[in-house]
Amino acid sequence: MKTDARVVTRKTPEDFAKMTVAGACVAAIHAATREAAQPGTSLRELDAISAEILRERECRSSFLGYHGFPATICASPNEVIVHGIPSDYRLREGDIISIDAGAIYEGWHGDAAYTVAVGAVPDEVAKLLEVTERALWNGIAQSRHGKRLGDIGHAVEATARPHGYGVVRDYIGHGIGRQMHEAPNVPNYGTPGKGFKLKAGMAIAIEPMFNLGTQESSVLEDGWTVVTQDGKLSAHFEHTVAITTEGPKVLTLPEPKLVDELDQVDV
């Protein structure tokens, strides 16, 4: 059965349990690729490591073959914002690398991304990574029954504002479940109290992408690789989050985690 992508689907606890297995697989890919992201490691090697973990955990890649995407993960170094195709490029000291991984377990998806520095990077680069990750958690903290998408988008965007980062608008988060990309769209900008109302049973992927320069992006000739127009660095963090009656539950961790309101970072 094909799901109508415009319909916001509601999940049962059993559905969330399957997404949790997919999410744990994604977390394992994150841990292994983070450890391997050292000077001299090629992006293709990171892809192979990820494929092996999917096999071990009886999951499939959400990305491989998605509209013809040719690899297991997206590997997006430096000025690449998202959708980088793992190549023979070898990481160098001072690079940053974004890894986006999606897993399917018994038909259910988990999707998450992180950016890590390869060796030492300047303070302003470390700050970009730290603030982008904080924006993700600030967005997650708003992912509650009765809140609206504008609350999430505002929390994300407001985290970037004091730092003057370009907040990418061309690529956004999404609902997730039996399809990797479901309704609703989850933008990284918004007005508090506006937009689609969140309900327990929904699952969304929140994924801020912040640039050291402008928000403007271009797609390379391969049809996938999205780069910053000014060539400046870009960071990307993402988690799959279940909206539950107990609060936001992050599914793309080794163990799912309920985010208590006390965990909310200042916006």
Ligand code: MG
């Ligand atoms: Mg995503």
